[in-house]
Amino acid sequence: MAMPTILELAQAGAHYGHHRSLTFPKAKNFIYMTKNNVSLINLEETLNRLEIAQKLLTEYRAEDRPILFVGTKRSIRSIVKEAAESIQAPYMVERWYGGFLTNFGNFSAQFKKMRELEEFIASEKGQKLDKKQRAKHQAKLDHYQRFLGGAASLKAMPELLIIGSATEDRIALGEARRLNIPVIAITDTDVNPDSVDYPIPANDDAPRAIEMVLKALVETPVKKVEAKSKVEGEPTKEKPKKAVKKAVKATAKPKKPVAKKSK
Known part of the structure; x- marks a missing residue:
């Protein structure tokens, strides 16, 4: 967007x-x-x-x-x-x-174990496991995939x-x-x-x-990065523009009408 x-x-x-x-x-x-x-x-x-x-x-x-x-x-x-x-x-x-991050090597080993377990379950030997053993291995793999699966593609x-x-x-x-x-x-x-x-x-x-x-x-969009490009930024010292004020007002809850007193 x-x-x-x-x-x-x-x-x-x-x-x-x-x-x-x-x-x-x-x-x-x-x-x-x-x-x-x-x-x-x-x-x-x-x-x-x-x-x-x-x-x-x-x-x-x-x-x-x-x-x-x-x-x-x-x-x-x-x-x-x-x-x-x-x-x-x-x-x-x-x-x-x-x-x-500080012990990334240990988690890299966990990624390797996860991949090996996944391959084992899909292998012919894994298919021959009894129902109880297969469920045990699958539960372990599910745990790996839930908590570490999203990061498993990290190579470094x-x-x-x-x-x-x-x-x-x-x-x-x-x-x-x-x-x-x-x-x-x-x-x-x-x-x-x-x-x-x-x-x-x-x-x-x-x-x-x-x-x-x-x-x-x-x-x-990803474009070729120029050698001279730098990413810098400091908090602006300028006062907020009217656009911010208008946006805040536009999202504010409308005031409740005041009931008129009967004579």
Whole structure:
């Protein structure tokens, strides 16, 4: 899909942050205003950061570098999985195993075991197993496929992580930071944006908004990367444009009419 408009993002609820008491101080660079004690995200910054992330992902895809999508939050699992599959990228959505990156060699061995078990069950020897033994092997394979199947295509350590919710998958984010693996992540107002290399400020509790952002991110056409191209970006210092204000007003609940007093 094309880059979403500010109004489309607002209609999807992308601008709603957390209560101001839960707002991380450094997240204020991405906040448009506080209304009814709720921080409202500046959707201009969302689009600016999304554009930066698009360029980075396009470069990685053009160079065929390994990318891993992560989204274990229940409400966005299917969205993250669909985004990853649309560009044939590996993903982890059921559960993040601690040490997946820092002990990647161990998990590579698990991928190998999974493939060997799959081949064994499909082989002639596997077909001759009795019902109980076959069920036992199949249950083990199902467990592998559920939790690790999406990432089984990884041949090497991922060089880029795309996280659907920095709040939910902070362990994955921490491992990536420890190994200096760049991260693109959707960051709500309760997250320190400095902990993410390429933050995209948006409401991580709004599945429609997450879907809109991830679709725009992955559907960017891959072109040959020029040698001089760089991906850079700093929070804009400009005041939000009228478009943000209009979008927020357009999605606000209408006021209830005041009943007139009878004479």
